[in-house]
Amino acid sequence: xxxxxxTVAALAVMxxxxxxxxxRDYVWGAGSSTVFPFATRVAENFAKKNGGKxxxxxxxxxxxxxxxxxxxxxxxxPDIANASRPMKKSEFDACAAKGxxxxxxxxxxxxxxxxxxxxxxxxxxxxxxxxxxxxxxxxLRYGKFVPNPYNTxxxxxxGLPGNKILVYGPPPSSGTRDAFLELAIEAGAxxxxxxxxxxxxxxxxxxxxxxxxxxxxWIDAGENDNAIVQTLVKTPGALGxxxxxxxxxxxxxxxxxxxxxxxxTAATIANGSYPLSRVLxxxxxxxxxxxxxxxTEYVNEFLSDAASGRGGYLQGRGLIPLPPGQHxxxxxxxxxxxxxxRPAA
Amino acid sequence: MTDAAQHPSAKHLKKRYAAEARFKMYxxxxxxxxxxxxxxxxxxxVLQGYSTFTTNTVSLPVYLDPARxxxxxxxxxxxxxxxxxxxxxxxxxxxxxxxxMSEDASALISRxxxxxxxxxxxxxxxxxxxxxxxxxxxKADADLYYKGEIKRSVAEGNRKLNDRQLTWxxxxxxxxxxxxxxxxxxxxxxxxxxxxxxxxxxxxVGSAMMLLVTALIAIPVGVMAAIWLEEFAPKNGWTDLIExxxxxLAAVPSIVYGLLGxxxxxxxxxxxxxxxxxxxxxxxxxxxxxxxxxxxxxxKAVPPSIRDGALAIGASRTxxxxxxxxxxxxxxxxxxxxxxxSHALGETxxxxxxxxxxxVPGIPSSFIGGATVLPVQVFIWExxxxxxFAERTAAGIMVLLAFMIVMNATAIILRRRxxxxx
Numbered sequence: 001x002x003x004x005x006x007t008v009a010a011l012a013v014m015x016x017x018x019x020x021x022x023x024r025d026y027v028w029g030a031g032s033s034t035v036f037p038f039a040t041r042v043a044e045n046f047a048k049k050n051g052g053k054x055x056x057x058x059x060x061x062x063x064x065x066x067x068x069x070x071x072x073x074x075x076x077x078p079d080i081a082n083a084s085r086p087m088k089k090s091e092f093d094a095c096a097a098k099g100x101x102x103x104x105x106x107x108x109x110x111x112x113x114x115x116x117x118x119x120x121x122x123x124x125x126x127x128x129x130x131x132x133x134x135x136x137x138x139x140l141r142y143g144k145f146v147p148n149p150y151n152t153x154x155x156x157x158x159g160l161p162g163n164k165i166l167v168y169g170p171p172p173s174s175g176t177r178d179a180f181l182e183l184a185i186e187a188g189a190x191x192x193x194x195x196x197x198x199x200x201x202x203x204x205x206x207x208x209x210x211x212x213x214x215x216x217x218w219i220d221a222g223e224n225d226n227a228i229v230q231t232l233v234k235t236p237g238a239l240g241x242x243x244x245x246x247x248x249x250x251x252x253x254x255x256x257x258x259x260x261x262x263x264x265t266a267a268t269i270a271n272g273s274y275p276l277s278r279v280l281x282x283x284x285x286x287x288x289x290x291x292x293x294x295x296t297e298y299v300n301e302f303l304s305d306a307a308s309g310r311g312g313y314l315q316g317r318g319l320i321p322l323p324p325g326q327h328x329x330x331x332x333x334x335x336x337x338x339x340x341x342r343p344a345a
Numbered sequence: 346m347t348d349a350a351q352h353p354s355a356k357h358l359k360k361r362y363a364a365e366a367r368f369k370m371y372x373x374x375x376x377x378x379x380x381x382x383x384x385x386x387x388x389x390x391v392l393q394g395y396s397t398f399t400t401n402t403v404s405l406p407v408y409l410d411p412a413r414x415x416x417x418x419x420x421x422x423x424x425x426x427x428x429x430x431x432x433x434x435x436x437x438x439x440x441x442x443x444x445x446m447s448e449d450a451s452a453l454i455s456r457x458x459x460x461x462x463x464x465x466x467x468x469x470x471x472x473x474x475x476x477x478x479x480x481x482x483x484k485a486d487a488d489l490y491y492k493g494e495i496k497r498s499v500a501e502g503n504r505k506l507n508d509r510q511l512t513w514x515x516x517x518x519x520x521x522x523x524x525x526x527x528x529x530x531x532x533x534x535x536x537x538x539x540x541x542x543x544x545x546x547x548x549x550v551g552s553a554m555m556l557l558v559t560a561l562i563a564i565p566v567g568v569m570a571a572i573w574l575e576e577f578a579p580k581n582g583w584t585d586l587i588e589x590x591x592x593x594l595a596a597v598p599s600i601v602y603g604l605l606g607x608x609x610x611x612x613x614x615x616x617x618x619x620x621x622x623x624x625x626x627x628x629x630x631x632x633x634x635x636x637x638x639x640x641x642x643x644x645k646a647v648p649p650s651i652r653d654g655a656l657a658i659g660a661s662r663t664x665x666x667x668x669x670x671x672x673x674x675x676x677x678x679x680x681x682x683x684x685x686x687s688h689a690l691g692e693t694x695x696x697x698x699x700x701x702x703x704x705v706p707g708i709p710s711s712f713i714g715g716a717t718v719l720p721v722q723v724f725i726w727e728x729x730x731x732x733x734f735a736e737r738t739a740a741g742i743m744v745l746l747a748f749m750i751v752m753n754a755t756a757i758i759l760r761r762r763x764x765x766x767x
Contacts, residue, residue: 026715030700037729040704041538047706048460049420056619056715058703059725076615119503224728226735245730251503306423311448313456317538318730 024075027055027298031065031082032175033223034111034243035280038314039082039302045313046301052294057082062175066283070095073285079292080299081283084111084175089343102286105340106299106330108308110320112244112269113180113276115167115257116229121236122161124257128275130157131259132188134165137212140192148214161237165217168228169241172220180241181211183276184259229254244269245318269320280319286339303331390746394739400528400541401491403454403517404480407431407462411474419467424459425451428479435522436513449510453517455541457481482530483523485540485733487514491525494732531740535707536722540733543726545744551621551709551716552690552748558625558712559632559689564682566629567636574637575644576666595634602631603695611699617713619700624718627699628689635688639681643674676763683756687749693720719745 029039036059047054060068062083069081070091081087087095087105095103115131117124133156138145153160170177189210190196199206221228225242229250232240239257244264247256256264259275268274282302289296301307308314310321321327407427414422429447432454433440440446458481465479466472482488486505489495495504497511506514517523534544578584606627610616616623647670655665671678696702702721709716717725723741726734 033728036704037538040706043704044538044706049463053714054706056703056705058619058700059728060702225730226727243730249505249730249732251505252499316452 025293026053027080027292027295028058028078029055029065029080029082029282030058030060030068030078031080032062032084032280033059034062034084034175035082035108035282037245037317038108038280038308038319039080039282041314041317042298042302042307045307046294046298049301050294050297055294055298061173062178063173066091067094069283069285070098070100072098073100073287075292079285079288079295083281083283084278085178086279086281087283087340087343089345092340092342100285100287102339104284104286104334104337106282106284106303106334107322107326108280108282108302108319108330109314109322110269110277111280111318112264112274112320113176113183113241113278114244114247114264115184115239115241115259115276116232116247116254117239117257118232118236119253119255121163123255124153124160124239125261126160126257126259127157127191128184128188128260129191130160130188131184132186132191132210133157135167135213135218136185136189136210137214138209140189140195143194145209148217163237165214166219166235166238167217167241168219168221168231168238170220170225171222174223176241176243179278180276183278185213186210187275243318244320248318266315266320270323277320283340284334286337289337299334303327303334390739390742394736394741394743396492396494397531397736397740398528399492399525400530401483401488401518401523401525402480403458403483403523404478405431405435405454405458405522406476406478407458408434408476409462409466409473414466414473416470416473419470420463422463424462424466425456427462428454428458432513432517435520436516438513449507450513452506453484453487453510453514455482455484456539457542482541483514485731488541489733490514491518491523531737536704536717536725537706538704538729540729540731540737543734543737545719545722545741547705547708548717548719548722548741549744549748551705552718554621554709554712554716555625555628555718556686556690558622559629560682560686562626562629563632563636563685563689567633567682567685568640568678570633571637571640571644572666572671575641576670577662591634591637595638598694599631599692600694600698602627603698605630606695607698619703619715620711620713621709621716621718622712623699624696624701624716627695628692631692631695632685632689635685636681639685640674640678643677643681644670646677647673673765676759676765680756680760683752683759687752687756690718690748690752691720691745693724696721719748 027043029043036057039057043055043057046052058065058078062085065078065081066083066087069078071077087103092103095101115124115126130153133139133148134150134153135148137148139148139150141149150156150165152162152164154162156165169180186199186207189206190199195206195210198209221231221240225246228240228242229246232238233253240254244266247254247264262268262274264274264276269277282299284295284299304312305327306312308319308321309327310324312321315321322330405428408431410427410430413427426447429450430440432450433446438446458479461479461481462477465477483491486495487510490506490511491514495506497508501508514523530542531544533546534542535547537543574584574588606623610623610626611618616626651669651673652665655669656662660668693702696718701717702724703715703717704725705715705717719741723738723745726738726741
């Protein structure tokens with residue numbers, strides 16, 4: 001009995017050890033949790049159609065994904081970084097320093113950030129400057145910066161409901177938070193000439209002044225958008241900030257607020273008239289094309305009309321497709337293998 | 346003076362009785378509160394998750410139209426459209442020019458049927474031109490309608506299915522093409538991004554593989570370390586230091602082990618990221634202190650008279666330990682092993698650091714390939730936007746709890762059966 005047990009254990013250890021030296025034979029992507037549902041759907045369909053090994057997609061956040069992507073070339077690092085914002089200059093340089101030089105940047109679609117509340121409360125109609133005044137920790141008042149003095153929404157914008165300022169949103173580690181700060185808070189602050197001028201002179205100082213959100217009205221609700229939706233239903237009048245697909249999925253319980261008079265819908269996000277829309281990207285290592293089995297085919301599947309095109313299966317999961325002309329442009333870009341230039345910022 | 350009330354100690358006695366009664370009441374109250382929390386927690390999970398175990402499947406005769414299937418490129422053809430047409434045919438509707446009818450129909454039936462047809466046609470291209478019957482789940486939203494989660498009373502624009510689709514679903518149910526039943530797919534499939542095709546088996550297999558690695562490392566190393574410390578080690582400053590450190594390690598937050606795993610095993614030794622092997626090693630480190638402490642307790646419980654007896658009849662130290670002490674301590678050691686493994690089973694935090702929070706469709710087959718485990722699967726489903734994943738999240742928790750109950754029950758049975766009292 002003891003001998004059998006020992007043999008089994010030895011065999012198990014040996015099989016595990018012998019497997020450890022096989023080369024990676026599947027595509028590996030890592031990054032944004034916003035792109036994760038789309039990348040995984042493509043991975044699943046790709047594997048079902050081709051019968052090969054399914055690509056592995058990790059959800060690490062945009063920053064975490066790009067960091068891992070840029071840590072080196074070869075099979076020990078991802079082939080693809082998923083991002084809900086463009087790669088920064090510093091990240092591009094970090095990549096280059098590790099020998100990852102030829103990167104193909106592909107736009108895969110749009111995502112909208114919505115500000116929503118429960119269905120039984122009145123609809124909010126925001127102007128961008130009201131979002132800045134309501135949520136920033138320090139606001140401009142009579143030419144001076146003071147700790148945010150406003151308590152209710154009707155203090156900061158005409159026609160807003162008189163509810164207490166209370167917003168549940170993503171934490172600082174989230175790409176959605178970054179995008180919300182840039183598209184809503186900073187854009188709202190720039191409506192004030194003084195702040196706009198400050199931004200053109202000293203962007204970093206501007207961000208440091210505007211970006212911190214108030215601690216008493218904004219609540220970091222974690223990365224879990226479903227939890228935010230549930231909180232909104234139970235807290236009438238409170239607002240939540242999350243991705244468009246969660247609004248679409250829960251349209252019977254919550255409603256989106258309009259921003260600058262535009263409500264978030266697939267159409268307004270795609271044509272850019274809804275201000276809080278952003279582009280989603282995937283970054284591909286050119287040197288890995290043809291080396292990692294299935295990588296070219298996986299990206300082609302991602303870019304196919306059946307996936308990210310109009311009416312494709314990603315639309316069913318909440319991706320807002322690029323206009324057909326742009327979509328074809330991205331396909332051509334990948335086919336030609338055009339690598340990205342060093343970003344400006 | 347025989348009256349008890351007059352006795353000087355009587356007042357004191359009454360006070361003591363009252364204190365005892367109060368203490369018993371506090372105890373009952375504490376137990377009631379603890380049980381109430383447990384009932385609320387379990388009740389919520391079961392209420393939210395039980396509906397996962399039933400599902401609605403549809404059987405459809407699908408005509409494999411040769412005009413719509415490209416024999417040269419079988420994978421490139423649109424089988425979902427053929428399924429949609431079959432739905433329309435079953436309903437007696439006809440496709441309109443813009444394709445809105447087939448679009449509505451395709452939102453009701455899982456894409457699994459299309460993939461089934463692809464597999465069948467690939468295996469036997471002779472089927473093209475014939476009509477075959479395929480059976481598979483309805484789409485998650487349709488399933489939610491049948492289960493009453495999507496209600497007709499909600500305004501049409503605010504639900505995922507329009508009035509026409511709801512009417513179609515009612516008619517399909519009435520005609521007997523759709524029937525409810527046990528959701529076996531949930532227990533036989535791996536993860537999927539489409540709720541109706543997602544199953545728990547992939548994560549369960551991943552958990553089992555990872556626990557095997559953990560057990561193979563933590564049990565032998567932990568038992569040997571404990572035997573040495575308890576039976577052979579000299580009592581001096583060094584062994585005291587080791588002992589204190591082991592006790593401290595048992596209290597270290599588990600994410601620290603994940604960071605260690607990332608730095609040492611993945612970045613330095615090049616272990617495969619996100620694999621059961623790496624995850625198992627990290628959890629083995631985490632389980633080791635508990636394992637050592639439990640084994641030492643079991644060894645300590647063996648009375649010294651056994652050791653003395655063995656030594657007295659001329660056995661060596663090693664013989665004493667391995668022939669007498671360890672066999673007698675075995676039930677305690679096994680219990681400790683199972684409990685530390687069941688603790689490892691529920692861990693997510695360290696696995697996040699070593700890349701196991703990933704989407705892995707299908708059933709993991711190798712120790713170095715990607716895999717996901719039960720708690721991570723629950724985490725991923727909880728984060729998905731599709732509403733049908735909410736019930737699957739709860740069902741995943743139920744499966745995880747079942748695993749834990751089985752492991753803990755095994756530990757209790759082992760202890761009851763083999764425990765010796767001295």
